Amino acid sequence: MDDRCGGRTFEVTRIEGRTAAEIAGSVRALVDSGSLHAGDGLPPVRELAKSLGVNRNTVVAAYRQLAVAGVAITNRGAGTSIAPPPTFVEEGFAPDTVLRDVSHGNPDRNLLPDPSMVQLSSSPPVLYGESTVDPGLGAWAMSQFGADQPREFRLTVTSGAVDAIEKLLSQALSHGDAVALEDPCFLTSINAVRRAGYRPVPVPVDDEGMTAGGLRSALEAGARAVVCTPRAHNPTGVSLTPSRAAELQDALADHPHVLVIEDDHFSLLSQARYHSIVSRTHQRWALVRSVSKFLGPDLRVALVASDPGTADRFAVQISGGTKWVSHLLQRTVQALLTDETVQDRIHAAAVHYHRENTRFVELLRDRGITATGGDGLNIWVSTGADAHAVAGQLMRRGWIVRTGDSFALGTESGAERIRLTVHELDTDASEMLADALAKAVAAAHTGAGL
Structure with missing residues (x-):
């Protein structure tokens, strides 16, 4: 008996087991062996239960175990399929780019103390x-x-x-x-x-x-x-x-x-x-x-x-x-x-981050863009447009930013937001980025260059 899902013909009889744990384990073994791939559909609950001679609830429980483990995804009305490998967005500099990176979320290297400056007892x-x-x-x-x-x-x-x-x-x-x-x-x-x-x-x-x-x-x-x-x-x-x-x-x-x-x-x-x-x-x-x-x-x-x-x-x-x-x-x-010089450096860094973030928020406000920031290493910008469209426009102007959906938990909380790390920019660069962002937002609203 076959079930055609996700563009593939899947052999129902290759799944084995009498309990939910055994059925889930059989599917995981098929994934591990390469017999099942991301996007492949699993058999409908009724059909697999009939093939294995088990209650439908047993198959439902098995699929639930696979979903909790991140092996499968259940979509209402579209059945259950093998989940793609998880992807994790990490903080840090964008690799291999010649663009100016204001997405990284790092502290300023020049404000960090050199550990070799202190003597251990x-x-x-x-x-x-x-x-x-x-x-x-x-x-x-x-x-x-x-x-x-x-x-x-x-x-x-x-x-x-x-x-x-x-x-x-x-x-x-x-x-x-x-x-x-x-x-x-x-x-x-x-x-x-x-x-x-x-x-x-x-x-x-x-x-x-x-x-x-x-x-x-x-x-x-x-x-x-x-x-x-x-x-x-x-x-x-x-x-x-x-x-x-x-x-x-x-x-x-x-x-x-x-x-x-x-x-x-x-x-x-x-x-x-x-x-x-x-x-x-x-x-x-x-x-x-x-x-x-x-x-x-x-x-x-x-x-x-x-x-x-x-x-x-x-x-x-x-x-x-x-x-x-x-x-x-x-x-x-x-x-x-406990070193006084380091304590002074930490205090200076605190003042620097707050001052630079606040200054950049004001630059954006002057250009009609709302942003929050002051404390922390970053600025959270409300673009009023699709964040990916704004990010694309900024790339054309030489800047890499972090789109807000990276920080969202499956909601729309970051759909129109971007995050910027601006505390290392000098006055000229800050003005350039603020101007570029204003133009990118305007272009994203009109769909220019898309």
């Missing part, structure tokens, strides 16, 4: 079974977190914020569990959730941050974890206001055991005060602060404060033979953070 080698947190960095971090978190917490050190978020989610969630994410959302958070097979639930972001109504909807939809950016949200640059943070705490009040992760990635550089969405009575929470934006992405260190229960589960994943962060690296970070 002599310390004995660290052996297996010893604390995974270096005492010097731990003392500095406890002081920093203690000023913002008036509750009991424990400290963990990870290899960057993404590593922290991935490990935090993995000790709390199972494959297919729902995670509330901001929409638009930071690229690496989207990737971390999708790679692990969790189900992202979008929560809209407005000028005050993640919306309380959106969070309530996500929690009602079964979200078992929430990832929120309290300051310098990427890509929009917005920070939580005190009133919005309080509203989000209220939304979480009936869900004290949902894991709340605050990704405070811009911390020491932020021009906004930190306002937490975690109330004093919330049971499961973590605050993540990376050093990547002010010491450099290559220093793979993030500091995590969390409730004792989360910290205990977290520690199991960190303390294995190769999973702790090198104490030499931790000591380098501590030496940099």
